[in-house]
Amino acid sequence: MPAIPYRERVLRLREDSIVQAVNRLLVTKGYDLMTVDEVAAEAGMAKASLYKHFTSKEELAAAAMIRVLDRAIAHVALLHAQAPQATARCQLEAVVRWTLKVQLEGEMPSLPAENSRLTASLRANREYMNRLIELSESLGAWIAAAQADGGLDAGLPPELVLYTLYARACDPVLAMMKASGQHPDEQIVEWLVSTTFSGIGRPAVGGAKPTTRAGSTAKAKVVAG
Amino acid sequence: MPAIPYRERVLRLREDSIVQAVNRLLVTKGYDLMTVDEVAAEAGMAKASLYKHFTSKEELAAAAMIRVLDRAIAHVALLHAQAPQATARCQLEAVVRWTLKVQLEGEMPSLPAENSRLTASLRANREYMNRLIELSESLGAWIAAAQADGGLDAGLPPELVLYTLYARACDPVLAMMKASGQHPDEQIVEWLVSTTFSGIGRPAVGGAKPTTRAGSTAKAKVVAG
DNA sequence: GTCTATACCCGGATAGAC
DNA sequence: GTCTATCCGGGTATAGAC
Numbered sequence: 001m002p003a004i005p006y007r008e009r010v011l012r013l014r015e016d017s018i019v020q021a022v023n024r025l026l027v028t029k030g031y032d033l034m035t036v037d038e039v040a041a042e043a044g045m046a047k048a049s050l051y052k053h054f055t056s057k058e059e060l061a062a063a064a065m066i067r068v069l070d071r072a073i074a075h076v077a078l079l080h081a082q083a084p085q086a087t088a089r090c091q092l093e094a095v096v097r098w099t100l101k102v103q104l105e106g107e108m109p110s111l112p113a114e115n116s117r118l119t120a121s122l123r124a125n126r127e128y129m130n131r132l133i134e135l136s137e138s139l140g141a142w143i144a145a146a147q148a149d150g151g152l153d154a155g156l157p158p159e160l161v162l163y164t165l166y167a168r169a170c171d172p173v174l175a176m177m178k179a180s181g182q183h184p185d186e187q188i189v190e191w192l193v194s195t196t197f198s199g200i201g202r203p204a205v206g207g208a209k210p211t212t213r214a215g216s217t218a219k220a221k222v223v224a225g
Numbered sequence: 226m227p228a229i230p231y232r233e234r235v236l237r238l239r240e241d242s243i244v245q246a247v248n249r250l251l252v253t254k255g256y257d258l259m260t261v262d263e264v265a266a267e268a269g270m271a272k273a274s275l276y277k278h279f280t281s282k283e284e285l286a287a288a289a290m291i292r293v294l295d296r297a298i299a300h301v302a303l304l305h306a307q308a309p310q311a312t313a314r315c316q317l318e319a320v321v322r323w324t325l326k327v328q329l330e331g332e333m334p335s336l337p338a339e340n341s342r343l344t345a346s347l348r349a350n351r352e353y354m355n356r357l358i359e360l361s362e363s364l365g366a367w368i369a370a371a372q373a374d375g376g377l378d379a380g381l382p383p384e385l386v387l388y389t390l391y392a393r394a395c396d397p398v399l400a401m402m403k404a405s406g407q408h409p410d411e412q413i414v415e416w417l418v419s420t421t422f423s424g425i426g427r428p429a430v431g432g433a434k435p436t437t438r439a440g441s442t443a444k445a446k447v448v449a450g
Numbered sequence: 451g452t453c454t455a456t457a458c459c460c461g462g463a464t465a466g467a468c
Numbered sequence: 469g470t471c472t473a474t475c476c477g478g479g480t481a482t483a484g485a486c
Contacts, residue, residue: 011451028340029340030257030340030341032255032257032258033257033340033341033342035478035479035480036479036480036481037478037479037480045451045452045453046452046453046454047480047481048451048452048453048454048455048481048482048483049451049452049453051480051481051482052451052452053451055481056480056481057479057480057481089426110340113255113335113397114253114397114400115253115254115255115258115335116255116258117258150427151426151427152425152426152427153419153423153424153425153426153427153428155428156416156419156420156425157402157407157408157416159401159402159405159407160398160402160416160420160425161425163397163398163401163402164398164420164425167396167397167398167401171392172388172392173385173388173389173392176384176388176392177384177385177388180384182382182384183382191381191382191385194378194381194424195381195385195389195424196424196425197424197425197426198378198423198424198426199378199419199420199421199422199423199424200377200378200381200385200386200389200421200422201314201376201377201378201422201423201424202375202376202377202378203378203380236469260460260461260462261461261462261463262461262462270469270470270471271470271471271472272462272463273463273464273465273469273470273471273472273473274469274470274471276462276463276464277469277470278469280463281462281463282461282462282463
């Protein structure tokens with residue numbers, strides 16, 4: 001039952017390499033500075049061939065962004081399955097840690113910012129918006145639970161928490177710290193998880209934190225390295 | 226002693242209106258999407274006239290960014306003068322509050338992270354870099370003091386704290402919250418100051434904080450200034 | 451479906467009259 | 469110094485052969 005014939009499969013592979021090229025360029029240059037010529041060169045084909053698969057530059061970028069959301073949704077599902085008993089706060093920390101790792105590996109395009117014509121076209125893209133809503137609802141459930149059980153500050157609007165999580169996924173601080181080259185990657189990630197949940201202020205003393213302070217155990221180990 | 230003749234003064238006024246137009250466009254569209262034609266239209270003159278004052282689009286943007294840094298440096302100096310006895314942490318909170326307020330008023334261009342050709346040219350601009358270093362040294366002194374007296378988490382590298390302050394000045398979360406229109410501006414600002422210094426985690430109970438929790442007392446006074 | 455070559459437009463920068 | 473008109477590179481998208 002070769003429901004997916006050979007031709008179809010090589011086509012999918014080719015499109016996948018295109019999307020990966022787009023993702024790399026979105027990360028390094030951003031949408032506006034990314035040119036279709038570069039995408040074609042990176043994907044190893046002529047520009048006109050790209051337009052046989054995707055009808056416009058916007059659609060090209062949308063495919064890459066959708067892929068990012070799919071990865072995030074899959075990871076959230078994985079966390080649900082792996083540790084169903086974990087606290088909501090702990091799950092959210094894991095999500096942030098994962099997004100930072102993806103960003104460290106150079107695979108997380110920075111989407112927000114009001115500008116960049118990409119955002120406008122993404123809002124009109126149903127496939128993208130449906131996934132964004134799905135992801136937001138999953139995270140929203142954890143946020144509500146964590147605010148109810150004291151894992152997160154219940155005085156903050158849930159939307160503010162959600163936006164903060166999205167913003168930290170593309171936080172430029174990580175790139176700046178990595179550029180300095182003074183610290184190992186894992187250490188940087190744990191610091192950013194820590195500042196996201198506990199801020200830059202004095203760390204709480206005497207078990208005021210609902211869970212282990214982010215990076216407490218991992219930190220000591222990594223600092224030595 | 227009219228060391229500044231009349232001609233010179235109208236020239237300065239004209240250039241100042243240009244820089245303001247650039248700043249507005251940098252905020253709304255960002256450097257790459259901002260066109261020189263738009264700047265000319267906004268400033269109320271022909272495009273060619275712009276090039277009599279500034280030799281390139283990059284220089285145009287640099288002038289606006291330098292102006293932003295000058296405002297920040299001036300505000301830091303003001304804080305020094307107004308409250309020389311305040312704790313370093315309190316001063317840093319005031320700085321963040323000010324940057325958020327400027328962003329709220331639509332006058333804070335988002336310093337793009339790695340991408341955007343603007344950053345490359347800014348790094349090569351001495352006037353910009355000198356001011357950036359000056360500002361960073363002022364903030365760095367407060368950061369060191371706050372980490373020494375327990376106002377800030379001493380386990381974080383000072384550079385991480387500094388980068389975080391810069392990043393929060395352009396935090397997209399503020400724009401998202403404002404766009405929702407559900408909350409008053411002052412409330413949004415205080416929430417963001419709070420998440421910057423204390424994170425989104427459970428607020429400390431029973432005076433674990435070194436200063437008043439962001440947004441309680443310091444708010445009224447400093448926001449007015 | 452992939453290529454080469456090209457149409458077309460937009461935006462930065464300039465020429466030259468006043 | 470300000471204007472109108474123009475140049476010209478570069479970027480998206482397409483035509484048409486194979």
